[in-house]
Amino acid sequence: MFGLFKSQKAPLGARIAATVRKHTLRGLVVVVPLGVTVYVLQFCYDLTGGYLAPLIREITGTLPETVLIGVSIALFLGLLFILGIITAATAGRRLIALFEYVIRRIPLVKAVYGASKQMVEVLSPSDVESNYEASVLVDFPFPGVKSLGFITGRLTLQDGIEYYRVFVLTTPNPTSGYLEIFPKEFVQASGLSVEDALKSAMSAGILMPDTLKNGPMPVQGPRFQSAGATGSLEAKVPGKPSYWARNMSIIRNRLLSGLLLLVPLASTVVVVRFIFGLTVGRVAPVTKAILADMPHWPQLGLSVVIFIAGLWLIGMVATAVVGQRLIALGEYLIEKIPMVGVIYGASKQIVGTLAMKSGGSGSGLEAAVLVEFPYPGVRALGFLVGRVRQADGTEMCKIFLPTAPNISVGLFLLYKTEDVFLCGLSVDDAIRMVVSVGILSPSRMTLTPVGPPVKQKA
Secondary structure, three states: OHHHHOOOOOOHHHHHHHHHHHHHHHHHHHHHHHHHHHHHHHHHHHHOHHHHHHHHHHHHOOOOHHHHHHHHHHHHHHHHHHHHHHHHOHHHHHHHHHHHHHHOOOHHHHHHHHHHHHHHHHHOOOOHHHHOOEEEEEEOOOOOOEEEEEEEEEEEOOOOOEEEEEEEEOOOOOOOEEEEEEEHHHEEEOOOOHHHHHHHHHOOOOOOOOOOOOEEOOOOOOOEEEOHHHOOEEEOOOOOOOHHHHHHHHHHHHHHHHHHHHHHHHHHHHHHHHHHHHOHHHHHHHHHHHOOOOOHHHHHHHHHHHHHHHHHHHHHHHHOHHHHHHHHHHHHHHHOOHHHHHHHHHHHHHHHHHHHHHHHHHHOOOEEEEEEOOOOOOEEEEEEEEEEEOOOOOEEEEEEEEOEOOOOOEEEEEEEHHHOEEOOOOHHHHHHHHHOOOOOOOOEOOOEEOOOOOOOOO
16 A cells, blocks of 8 residues: 555656756856856956056066056055045045035936945945844834844934834845834844844844843943843943054045045946947947048937937837837746846846936935834835825825835835825935935934925935
């Protein structure tokens, strides 16, 4: 009887295919991270010291390649240090502010520059952990269910109550999640260090200790660390740094200031050049062939005009019903191709994020608002995108609640008008707060009822 349920041995071909697939995947797990790391390091060098290497070679003549690379990196660090000194000076800050004012008036460039600058600002400390004040336990997604979160700051509303900005991250990817605003009594110390809490989240709970020493939040200062057996968190009491530590801190701060200035600009140049080559650059050879006798700049201008006209026509087709169906069919076919589908999906997400960041109120985001999510007492930052009236006459606000830091993904929710409050932030400032998971945020907000449908200035 039991022989009827005896498993059949797989055919030899299937066993060989499974073995090949298993070992190939293991090889990919080893090779791909190494390849990506090498590529990123090469890109960083090309973006920094690589630009200085040809200049140094012209000045010094023949130098060994290793010496040339070392001198290029040293000169680049020196340049960063000088830029850091300039940014620390009052005149330097004013010049940078003027430069950024001009940059933020250029539609596409301002989106790329703003996104890269925010990324560098968030990641500029020695590691991501230093952005989090403490690891905590909060009721999420509803009371009685605990989730790990990280405090990124504090916030006071006009009711005088102190709230915590808490980043509740996803698993196993700790770089995305929800930015929630919890009342202090809703937040509990996890008893884990930030590093251990990150390991627990990234391992889907496998590396979490069997016993948590959780407890109430302390009353002390704004930065905390785990307190071991007490179950609460203690304020960090910094000792007097040594002479060497002070000098290293000054050097590091100057280098980071230079990095904050240079990397967003360099990234913007690289991305804009790439987009130009991918768009207008494809039209330029055709324009050149037609208008061979014209100078370069008129040809380039005409290429830009032709490309924008093509975009406008594509946009018209995309808004039509037939066009939408054709695009949906095309995307369906693309997503069925393994590697191509991943690349297309990722690039579409990036472009959607940049379009939202560059569009301000023109992107459909009317105003930044606070709503209760995921349950009463807990607030989240969202965007008012319009109104809708139900069959019974009740007016509802259409709210887009983005994930952090990827604002192109989130939830579409309908709230009663009386439950939606303007938070006093512009759309751009609210996007900056979400993208930085609450790190770049004001310490106080004033809430006002959303009122009649009047668009807020971005």
